Amino acid sequence: MDRKKKAQLVRHFTEAIPFSNALSMRLDELGEGDAVISMPHDDRFVGDPATGVIHGGAVSALMDTTGGAAVMSHPDAPVVTATLDLRIDYMRAATPGQRIVCRAECYHVTRSVAFMRAWAHDDDSDNPIATATGAFTADGGKTTDKSAGAPT
Amino acid sequence: MRRPEPVQVVKERRDAALAALVDRVPYIGFLGVHFDRRGDELTAVLPYTETLIGNPALPAIHGGVTASFLEVTSIIELGWVLLWxxxxxxxxxxxxxxxxxxxxxxxTIDFTIDYLRSGLPRDAYARARINRSGRRYASVHVEAWQDNRTRLFAQATGHFLMPAGDG
Incomplete structure (x- = not known):
């Protein structure tokens, strides 16, 4: 598949994810093995009403989506993937009202696994809110129990 | 000797406390998660809706939904133990x-999610177990399943910073 066609496919897939749309995510940049996706502040996504800070789970969803897009955009990875594991470290609370921007990089792909890391920040881009590392499937959906979703 | 409290009084108190804990978190309402209570044991329930989908081709629940569900379950379990x-x-x-x-x-300090199989388009359940709870830090393990309790579709471990007490 040529590069342009693959980028189009990944963009199309990423922009059609229902839960990412429910969180109002926006695909800002898509490279070859890296992606930037951002999410606005929304009172519905708040996890701690005492502070108005966005729930960690919403940040996790942003990290997972951006990581998946970075993996799919990698030249050596297929345009179908599933998360195997994801570790998120929370450095600080996101400032209420500010957009959360996540940058993910797929830094290695084997025949079956893609490895990625991601950073999220708000307006203070030098001071991350959270970082993540994850492993994603990269076998083109051959492992039916992970990727096909059919009950076995 | 004090007479035992009427069962209805006990139930109402516990249900009211749980509702107060859960209802104040907007993101829990956004996901549609609610909690079943049996004594002090909580089971988080995530009713399936189409907005939870991450891969429409399969279809499968978004990995971020699973992560959110597990983290919500862990935080409410920790809050519930304090409140109880x-x-x-x-x-x-x-x-x-x-x-x-x-x-x-x-x-949340850190949270590691292990995706065991894809989340099917149906309701999901989760229970958290507090493995260690100190004055400042807590370690929680949480499991999620759909049709069969023994066939987990995801599990996670997280570390949490506990709220400062009075002392």
């Missing part, structure tokens, strides 16, 4: 449980 102590020891009458007086929620 207060309402059951009699130090805090249920009338005093308001959004302002509820214990502050724990903060």
């Amino acid at each position: 102590e207060e309402i059951e020891s009699g130090t805090r009458p249920i009338e005093d449980i308001t959004p302002e007086t509820l214990p502050r929620l724990p903060k």
Whole structure:
């Protein structure tokens, strides 16, 4: 598949994810093995009403989506993937009202696994809110129990 | 000897405390998660809706939904244990449980999700177990399943910073 066609496919897939749309995510940049996706502040996504800070789970969803897009955009990875594991470290609370921007990089792909890391920040881009590392499937959906979703 | 409290009084107190804890978190309502209570045991329930989908081709629940569901379950379990102590020891009458007086929620330090199989388009359930809870830090393990309790579709371990107490 040529590069342009693959980028189009990944963009199309990423922009059609229902839960990412429910969180109002926006695909800002898509490279070859890296992606930037951002999410606005929304009172519905708040996890701690005492502070108005966005729930960690919403940040996790942003990290997972951006990581998946970075993996799919990698030249050596297929345009179908599933998360195997994801570790998120929370450095600080996101400032209420500010957009959360996540940058993910797929830094290695084997025949079956893609490895990625991601950073999220708000307006203070030098001071991350959270970082993540994850492993994603990269076998083109051959492992039916992970990727096909059919009950076995 | 004190007479045991009427069962209805006990149930109402516990249900009111749980509702106060859960209802104040907007993101829990956004996901549509609710909690079943049996004594002090909580089971988080995530009813399936189409907005939870991450891969429409399969279809499968978004990995971020699974992560959110597991993290919500962990935080509520930690908050519930703190609150249970207060309402059951009699130090805090249920009338005093308001959004302002509820214990502050724990903060996530890190959270590691293990995706075991894809989340199917149906309801999901989760239960958290607190493996260690100190004054400042807590370690929680949480499991999620759909049709079969023994066939987990995801599990996670997280560390949490506990809210500062009075002492």
